Amino acid sequence: MAAKEGKATKARKASDDASPRKRARKVATPSSDDDAGSSGVEDTDSGDSAPTQKGKGKSRAKPAKKVKGKAKKGKKSDSEDDFIDDGDEDEEDGDDSGDDVKTRVVGSAKKVPAPKSKADVPIILPETLDFLKRLSKHNDRDWFQLHDNEYRHALLNFTTFVQHWVPLASEADWQLPHLPAKDLMHRIYRDVRFSKDKTPYKTYFCASHSRTGRKGPFALYYVHIQPGGKSMLGCGCWQPPASSLKLFRDAILRDPKPLRKVLAAKDFVELFGSDKPRMDNKRSSIFGGSDQLKNAPKLEGVDKTHKDIDLLKCRSFAVETYFPDDVVTSDGFLQKLKHAIEVASPFTQLLNEIISPSPASDNDEDEDDGEEDGEDGEDTEGDGSGEGDEDEEED
Secondary structure, eight states: HHHHHHHHHHHHHHHHHHHHHHHHHHHHOOOOHHHHHHHHHHHHHHOOHHHHHHHHHHHHGGGGGGGGGHTTTTTTOOOHHHHHHHHHHHHHHHHHHHHHHHHHHHHTTTOOOOOEEEEEESSHHHHHHHHHHHHHHHOHHHHHTTHHHHHHHHHHHHHHHHHHHHHHHHHHHHHHHHOHHHHHHHHSSSOOTTOOOOOBOSSSSEEEEOTOOOOOSSSSSEEETTTTTTTTEEEEESOOOHHHHHHHHHHHHHHHHHHHHHHHHTHHHHHHOOOOOOTOOOTTTTBBBOOOOOSSOOTTTOOOTTTHHHHHHOSSSSEEEEHHHHHHHHHHHHHHHHHHHHHHHHHHHHHHHSSSSSOOOOOSHHHHHHHHTTTHHHHHHHHHHHHHHHHHOOO
């Protein structure tokens, strides 16, 4: 009877819970002996001990499902330990979320602070050149954003410098108006749409000034600040439009003497180079530019044997002079720029006169032709005679 009761108990347990049945099969050993059968029932009951307690264990263990991975790693599986693990996991999750926040905070904290030196001074600071030097080695947006404070410090320094340069430039060349620095400065961002070089930033600061400011058809003065001895002042017209280039060449064909006189001036040669092309084709005065023609331009009556072929081959009518870094960061740099503009002003004013001739005075035409506008009068007379002389030489 005991064996039959044990078998009936086994059947009930199997219908209530499938997993205990498996345990029962593993624990209970088949035997015809009554004692063995009763022991099998006892083992089964011990394996299923107190179904109410097991139910409580299940209800408490539900949150532990979130840490299933933790249990697989050998953690204790009873309900209390599961809750402890769950709490640890919540703390770890909190730490992880905190790590994310900390990572973002650390990223913004890595921003390099601005130099402690005062930026709004009329002198190019060594820190400004140092920033440009490092920018040339790390010319990408990520680096630039991290060093944004340094950039703004350097930009303020250059802006202040330009503000003090404008009145001095106007003193050196009366054609230059007083304009705000922001209207003369160029942006540091490069236009890479049509360039093979996709680096996003210029590695220098620069500003241009002419009759009409930064833009316009007139000859200008270009200040360029770049470390490594590349800082310079440029004067004239770089790659002018076809209409202006034609005006320059027509003026040379009429009478090249005014331009040659300016280029041959002693101070001009000392500062900007010889008024004759160099044999090695390196830069000198207006000659040796990268855009200079190798052969004669396609002009009627002009070939490589023309007496002014050196001038006619130029596509840019501009000169430049360079300054070492120690001069750029010195107190006297502004005065050196002013002196260079004074030397170059006859050249730029001549180019501007060719581009846009000054109107003749109706009242004092004779005096203007004889005194103030004598050169213009010669050019006007040369409109006919100059071309006739050229034709005679060609014939």
